Each structure stands twice: as C-alpha cells, then as structure tokens.
Amino acid sequence: MQTTPVILSGGAGTRLWPLSRNASPKQLLRLLGPETLIQSAARRAPPENGFAAPLIVAGEAHLSGIEAQLAEIGVSPRAIVLEPAGRNTAPAVALAALLLAEDELMLVMPSDHIINDVEAFRAAIARAQPLAADGWLVTFGITPDRPETGYGYIESAEPLAEGVQRVARFVEKPPLETAKAYLETGRFCWNAGIFLLRAGSFLAELRRHAPEIEAAARRAIAAAAAEGHIIRPDSASFLASPSDSIDYAVMEKADRVAVVPVEMGWSDIGAFGALLEQLPRDDGGNAVGGDVLALDTANCLIRSEGPLIAAVGVSNVTIIATGDAVLVVANERAQDVKRIVDTLKANGRHNMS
Structure with a gap:
C-alpha cells in the first residue's frame, strides 16, 4: 500500500540555541553524524x-x-x-492533504526526530495501514521506558487489530507522580506526533472540528502559485x-482514532539533554x-564550532560555542534555553535568534 511521507519542517528548535x-x-543541522x-x-x-516521494511543508527561508x-541524498x-x-x-497538514487524492495515505512526521530502529517503525506503519485506509486516524505511541514529564x-x-488499539484519551504533560502511575498501568505511551492518515478522512474531521482551519487551507491551496514542485499557498488566505x-x-x-505502540529508539531531540543521550x-x-579540552569533567555536553573550549572540574553542564555566541547551562535547566531566545527577541536581537 503506497503511502506519501509528509515531512513537517517548520520548527525553529529554540531549545538547541545557539546551534539551532x-x-x-x-x-538542517548535522547534530548526530554525517546526515542532517x-x-x-x-x-x-x-x-x-512502498513509499511515494515525500511532500515537505516548510518556510520560505529554508527552501534552498x-x-x-534532499539532492545530496538523491531524494x-x-x-x-x-x-x-x-x-x-x-494547518500545515491540511495544506499537504489538499494536494493529495482523498484515498491516499499520508505518513505525517516531524523533520527533527530521531528513530534508531527504522525497521520497527516500518513494521508499525504496515500494521496501521489497513485501518488508516478504512478511515481511522492512526497515531504512533512510543513505549515509555521512564516516567517522563x-x-x-x-x-x-x-x-x-494486532498491535493496534483504539485511543481512550490524550493527556497533557503530567507531573512526575502521575507519570509513574501511567507506567504502572501499561496502557500509556508517549505521544510522538507521528500520524498515518487517509487524506480525505483527515480533511473531513478537520472540517467537522476546526472548519476555519480547513476553509483557510482550502482557499490558500486554491489560490496557490506553483513553480515546478514548489507550491506557495496564498498568503492572505493562509494567514486567516x-x-x-x-x-x-x-x-x-x-x-475513530487508533494508536500503534512501538519501541523504535525514538527521540524528539527537543533539548540538549536529549541530544546528550x-x-x-x-x-x-x-x-x-x-x-574541546575537558579535564576532570563528568556528564557534560561540550561542543565547539569555532574557538577552543577548555573545561576543568565541571559536571552536568552543557557548553556550546559558535562563531558568535557561547551557551553555558546546567543540564537540568536545558529546557530553559528557550528563555534565552525569547529574551533576545524581546530585546530586538533577532539576528541572534
């Protein structure tokens, strides 16, 4: 069953500043090896x-x-x-769905996730395809290995079906004790934000539950400018x-929402702690x-894209140096790096963000 990958590439990765x-x-960065x-x-x-050529949804600034x-890897x-x-x-997924036939399946996945066991991922997709073709909206859940908040x-x-369950509910990021309780039940998995959807089924549900989004996307595609494989939706319509x-x-x-739990070595690389892992x-x-010169250091992520970083006697910190910025943050505060970006923007230093 042929499926079109829809790769969402609109994020800025602010928690990985100043690299991102x-x-x-x-x-677009080579954070873990030769491939971005x-x-x-x-x-x-x-x-x-069995996959069709991918459809990418991104911003104009990242087109080149x-x-x-993609050309570098022959895609x-x-x-x-x-x-x-x-x-x-x-809205991003709606734009993609409107470019496909109603009975086409689309595999929606973020562009910035890591999946180390790709074969397990493909096997999960195969389990999900019959239900998605029947109109179910299928998401992929990551089997948790810790009480993550x-x-x-x-x-x-x-x-x-085998390896596929109906979704009882989605829940927000929980406090630690709640996360521990979730793990004990064996019924909960992490929400990875990866979906397998029949284009027409998704648009019908969007029209039902969020009609303003569906209508704006439809108008934007109807008035889009196409130049080869580059499609620019109408700005005024989309911004509505x-x-x-x-x-x-x-x-x-x-x-009709289903989940396929899967262990596939997944990470969203959402902050420097995830990158360190x-x-x-x-x-x-x-x-x-x-x-980098690191002496008597422990559990540190230290990366330089320019000057020498010398660290002595430190532990559990992340140090990042680029050509124009240096970040030093305690590992347990890695999620707070976004605050730096917010502050830079508030101070008008958009060139640094």
Whole structure:
C-alpha cells in the first residue's frame, strides 16, 4: 500500500540555541553524524519500501537548504509547500492533504526526530495501514521506558487489530507522580506526533472540528502559485487560519482514532539533554565535539564550532560555542534555553535568534 511521507519542517528548535537558529534550525543541522535530521527523516520512507516521494511543508527561508540536502541524498520531493507563516501543525497538514487524492495515505512526521530502529517503525506503519485506509486516524505511541514529564501521553483502550488499539484519551504533560502511575498501568505511551492518515478522512474531521482551519487551507491551496514542485499557498488566505496543533484540532476530538505502540529508539531531540543521550560518550559520560579540552569533567555536553573550549572540574553542564555566541547551562535547566531566545527577541536581537 503506497503511502506519501509528509515531512513537517517548520520548527525553529529554540531549545538547541545557539546551534539551532531561525535561519538554520535543528532539522538542517548535522547534530548526530554525517546526515542532517531532515535527511534522516526522508530516508526513513524510501520508494523500495512502498513509499511515494515525500511532500515537505516548510518556510520560505529554508527552501534552498532543504532542496540542497534532499539532492545530496538523491531524494526528489513530490512537492515542497512553503507556508507564508507558521500556523502550527493542523494547518500545515491540511495544506499537504489538499494536494493529495482523498484515498491516499499520508505518513505525517516531524523533520527533527530521531528513530534508531527504522525497521520497527516500518513494521508499525504496515500494521496501521489497513485501518488508516478504512478511515481511522492512526497515531504512533512510543513505549515509555521512564516516567517522563516532558511528553504528552496516549492512553489505549481495546484492541482493533494486532498491535493496534483504539485511543481512550490524550493527556497533557503530567507531573512526575502521575507519570509513574501511567507506567504502572501499561496502557500509556508517549505521544510522538507521528500520524498515518487517509487524506480525505483527515480533511473531513478537520472540517467537522476546526472548519476555519480547513476553509483557510482550502482557499490558500486554491489560490496557490506553483513553480515546478514548489507550491506557495496564498498568503492572505493562509494567514486567516487559526493556529492549532493537529492533536488539539482533530485527534483529541475525532471518534475513530487508533494508536500503534512501538519501541523504535525514538527521540524528539527537543533539548540538549536529549541530544546528550544520543551521542557517544567518554569514560566520564561526556559527549564532546570540535576543539574541546575537558579535564576532570563528568556528564557534560561540550561542543565547539569555532574557538577552543577548555573545561576543568565541571559536571552536568552543557557548553556550546559558535562563531558568535557561547551557551553555558546546567543540564537540568536545558529546557530553559528557550528563555534565552525569547529574551533576545524581546530585546530586538533577532539576528541572534
């Protein structure tokens, strides 16, 4: 069953500043090896495994980088849809769905996630395809290995097919004790934000639950300008759309929603702590890159894209140096890096963000 990958590439990755910037967000960076995150996402769903050419939804500022990186790995996109502005994931997915036939399946996945066990991911997709073709909205849940408070959760109900359950409910990021209780039940998995959807079924549910988003996207595509595989939706029409996530707009409200729990070595690389977990470490638990001298250090992420970083006697910190900025943050405060970006913008230093 052929499925079109829809790769969402609109995020800025503010928690990975100063590596990730508006002009060069994390999905375009080589954070873990020779491939960028968007290259890894595109290679996850190749033609030899029954997937169509990918459809990318991104911003105009990243077009040249995306095209160059896809060409580098020999991937020719079906289309690159350039959002006039970010309106969250529901409008972005709507733009993609409107470019497909109603009975086509689309595999919606962020461009900045890591999946280490790609074969497990493809097997999960195969389990989900029959239900998605029948109109179910299918999401993929990550089998949790710890009581994580930084992710949303999905509670599963009765089985619908082998390895597929009906979704009982979506829940927000919980406090620690609640997360521990979720794990004990065995019914909860992390919400990875990856979906398998029949284009027509998704649009019908969007029209039902968020009609202003569906109508704005439809008008934007109807008046879009196309130049080869580059599609520019009409700006005024798209900007009239409310900003909402696919979870809030559709998945939490629709009746026929299913989840496929899967263990596939997943990470959203949402902050430097997640990046540290993915990188090889030395005997002291440090992950270092670039010109770094680390003495008597432990459990540190230290990366330089320019000057020498010398660290002595520190532990549990992240130190990042680029050509114009240096970040030092305690590992347990990694999520707060976004506050730096917010402050830079508030101070008018948009060139730094």
